[in-house]
Amino acid sequence: MTAMPETTGTIYDIGYRHYDGPRLGRRGAIGAIVGAGLRAVFGFGRSGRSKIIPWGAVILAALPAVVAVAVRVLAGDILDLYDYDGYVWNIGALLPIFIAAQAPELVVNDIRHRVLPLYFSRPIRRIDYVAAKIAALAIGLLAITLAPVLLLFIGRVLSTDDLVAAVGEEIGAMPEIIGNGVIHAVVLSSIGLAICSLAGRRAYAAGAVLAVFLIGGVISDSFSENGQDVAAFVSPLAVLDGTRQWLFGGAVDGAPAATSELPLALYGLAALILVLVSWAVLAVRYRRLTA
Amino acid sequence: MALIRTRALTKRYPGGVTALDGLTVDIGEGVIGLVGANGAGKSTLIKILLGLLPSTDGQATVLDFDPATQGERIRELVGYMPEHDCLPPDISATEFVAHMARVSGLPAGAARERTADVLRHVGLYEERYRQIGGYSTGMKQRVKLAQALVHDPRVLFLDEPTNGLDPAGRDDMLGLIERIGRDFGITVVVASHLLGEIERIAGWLVAIDNGRLLRTAPLASFTERTGQLLVETEEEAGPLAERLTGRGIDAIADGRTVVVDIASAGDGEYAVYDAVRDEAVALRLAVIRMEHRRHQLEDLFRDEVVAPGATT
Structure with a gap:
């Protein structure tokens, strides 16, 4: 006879269920904000268009390393296209573009659409929110300020016959590679987010970031060529290269610090001031907002 | 058990505005109405x-x-x-609420x-995958409620949850x-200046005004009978009040209504009904409605007197 009608698609209202699983508190909350921030920085979970700039920048930043290693493999030691000292300075133009495109994504909408009270009514402090956003952008920036230089390092080591000897030869550059990459990432993400936190819309924020870096760069370049070394201090990238030279040595062709008469420690001091001012701006801005 | 306690809680803003002025109150479980006019100090609390x-x-203590x-x-x-x-x-309700759950400390x-x-x-179904920007006000209010509820809180604070909703949306939200x-x-603490809404959902009421506690009590005690009979008539009610007074019943006319003190008749409420009927007939005055007058929540804010035992 006929089979029993199959029960399909029945919806049972099981009512409200309480949650008694783990609560990760402040640490979990900060981790969640950093994670979501990283997704935003690289355009994950967003349209293909929002991946173009971050991933384009990451690829362009790695290109010199790839070329240098390829040349080395083919031509041997006769030609060193890129060295560790100048790598970040030479791809420096990518940094303002990356920051201008991705930093506004992290902070502007939360302010503009008043989402912050929802964050601050959760188990974090205001400073945790700001620190998590800086961390997200800084980790993202490492893809440009650290990853390509590491790639160059690995390529140089692997393209030799004697691996052990090559590692011994190159490992001395490791502190500079990591130190310079991290300093760039932390300082630039702090500056970028401080600027963005003051802008009302993402487009304004992006414009402001570009303006600060480009105008600073132009002033620094043109005046430094005329021997006015002080001008370098309006350009964050020039300041950071000076800081690198102060900490790790190695002048870079075309960078203001290379030809400057000023003590290199001043660049380090300037970098420190840039970070502290950025953090102060963020602290004041986020104390004023909400509540 | 009191989930929330305040003792002489005071908040003065730098500008000299006092938002809370020595507020002392215990709040227990259930749906609690936190009522007061705009600026009474609800949001500050x-x-x-x-x-x-x-x-x-x-x-103050919470939990x-x-x-x-x-x-x-x-x-x-x-x-x-x-x-x-x-x-x-520019994000879907699902993504947003899940993110907020994680910021509350829940694992992924x-x-x-x-x-x-x-x-x-x-009550958000298929539309939860669409971007919030395209939602109606009612749907947005639901998302706001969902993000507050997603981590299974012990206490929920809702600040004017029916703001901007149409009547049907209000009913749904309530x-x-x-x-x-x-x-x-x-436990839900609902701050609202709309007494009618609070009356429908709250079991307990905390009324504040100018940052001070006006009264805290079960809702029922705010709206209990007053022992007065309200009689509404079709024309001027003055003559009716006079005739009732002539019978020894306390009655005060106000326009086309008479407020009758039931206890003053001495022989029970039915005698009062009869008296009103008889005198209305004698005056050929049409009575539109008679009802027991109840305290209304609005009375609280009309005469700002703190009832005895206000801090129970």
Whole structure:
């Protein structure tokens, strides 16, 4: 006879269920904000268009390393296209573009659409929110300020016959590679987010970031060529290269610090001031907002 | 058990505005109406209890934690729905609520599961995958409620939850709040200046005015009978009041209504009804309605007298 009608698609209202699983508190909350921030920085979970700039920048930043290693493999030691000292300075133009495109994504909408009270009514402090956003952008920036230089390092080591000897030869550059990459990432993400936190819309924020870096760069370049070394201090990238030279040595062709008469420690001091001012701006801005 | 206690809680803003003025109140379980006019100090109280705003003076505890020093512990266990718009437009409700669950401290898997559950409970279905920017006000209010509920809080603070909703949306939201309090077993503190709404859902009322406690009591005691009979007539009610007074019944006319003191008749409420009927007939005056007058919530704010035993 006929089979029993199959029960399909029945919806049972099981009512409200309480949650008694783990609560990760402040640490979990900060981790969640950093994670979501990283997704935003690289355009994950967003349209293909929002991946173009971050991933384009990451690829362009790695290109010199790839070329240098390829040349080395083919031509041997006769030609060193890129060295560790100048790598970040030479791809420096990518940094303002990356920051201008991705930093506004992290902070502007939360302010503009008043989402912050929802964050601050959760188990974090205001400073945790700001620190998590800086961390997200800084980790993202490492893809440009650290990853390509590491790639160059690995390529140089692997393209030799004697691996052990090559590692011994190159490992001395490791502190500079990591130190310079991290300093760039932390300082630039702090500056970028401080600027963005003051802008009302993402487009304004992006414009402001570009303006600060480009105008600073132009002033620094043109005046430094005329021997006015002080001008370098309006350009964050020039300041950071000076800081690198102060900490790790190695002048870079075309960078203001290379030809400057000023003590290199001043660049380090300037970098420190840039970070502290950025953090102060963020602290004041986020104390004023909400509540 | 009191989930929330305040003792002489005071908040003065730098400009000299006093938002809370020595507020002392205990709040227990259930749906609690926090009522007062705009600017009475409702939002300030909620923000202090969440640890978002420091108080100027006095103490408070929420779930036995001190907001001033243990705000994070409190915020892990309470939910907050602000009065204003607070949703990013370019993200789906699912993504947003799941993210907020994680910021509340839930692990990723639990955050996803509870997001699906809670969005269903607040009545968002297929549209939860669309961007919030395209939502109606009613749907946005549901998302705001969902983000406050997603981490299964012990206490929920809702600040003017029916703001901007049409009548049907209001009914839905009030129904939801009632269900959260009754079926979900979550204590809900609803701040509102709309007494009519609070009357429908709250079991207990905390009335504040100018940062001071006006009264706190079960809702029923706010609206109990007054022992007065209200008689509405078709024409001027003065003559009726005079004739009733002539019979020894206290009656005061006000336009086309008469307020009759039932106890003053001496021989029971039915005698009063009869007297009103007889005198109305004699005057050939049409009576439109007769009813027992009840205290109204609005009375609270008309005569600002703190009732005895106000801090119970």
